[in-house]
Amino acid sequence: MPILHDAGSVAGMPHDHHDTHTSHEPHDHMAEMLDLDAAVLHDFHREVIGWVGSLTPDRAHVVDVGAGSGTGTLALATQLPGVQVTALDMDQDLLEHLRRRAAEAGVADRVRTVRADLDQGWPDLGAPADLVWASASMHHLADPARALADVRAALRPGGRFAIVELDSFPTFLTDPAGAAVEERCHAELARMRHEHGMHMDEDWGARLTAAGFEVDGQRRFDLELRPPLPPLAGRYAQVGLQRARHGLADRLPSDDLAALDAVLGTLPDRDDLVVRATRWVWIGRRP
Ligand SMILES: C[S@@+](CC[C@H](N)C(=O)[O-])C[C@H]1O[C@@H](n2cnc3c(N)ncnc32)[C@H](O)[C@@H]1O
Structure with missing residues (x-):
């Protein structure tokens, strides 16, 4: 039975596979980091929801897959005032936060x-979906082909599946030494995600086609925010690098860990940060 109604812990699950950010930190850090992404990259999220919303009926049933702290759910519900959103996630704490x-x-x-x-199957939601939204969640699922088939079956004919994916956490540092250690961190995190079997580098357009969708939209967003930055950008850098520091404690040389500690000592109040991130969006239509 895939719907988990109880409010109990899911700690017995193989959490490594599900944690993009590779650490075993408390969920409140995860929720805060996801909320910071929504706040700092607000214009990006707004543009994508506007695009997807233009393809969605006014009174749609929208399903947010791996809804997390609610970035997509809240943006969808506020920007598209006629829709009903079902937020799916396996993490009870994040759903309460949402x-x-x-x-x-x-x-x-x-x-x-x-x-x-x-990963255990799609829950019975009672009504077909007009739009399924999956932001930074498809790469977590153990079997992407099965997940795509489940989404296709959950959509009404003509319904859309929007997949938003990323290659990594944003970068922030611009001084040469800081940028170099940040780059080494990102490379190690990417290796770690690969070892954990995460599907970060998938061609979701090809996967959508293979699953019987028509791909009717595909865009790459190269985001670059320069000063003056949104007020929470420094905090976003701090939380993200703290999580990386924690997750990589056994994997980075001590020089890099010391350099990261020095950087963390200067955050969140720095005026030389630049937020850079790449995001991709694919939209598939169920024929
Ligand atoms: C990186 S977060 C993205 C959250 C949100 N979509 C966003 O854009 O901020 C990935 C989410 O997928 C959820 N997730 C991972 N594996 C899952 C699974 N097998 N079933 C349901 N949710 C899952 C996690 O709990 C987490 O909330």
């Missing part, structure tokens, strides 16, 4: 949460 944010944003009546481990 419900609190939905209440604060005044959209709780149009958001429901369903706890489900999608």
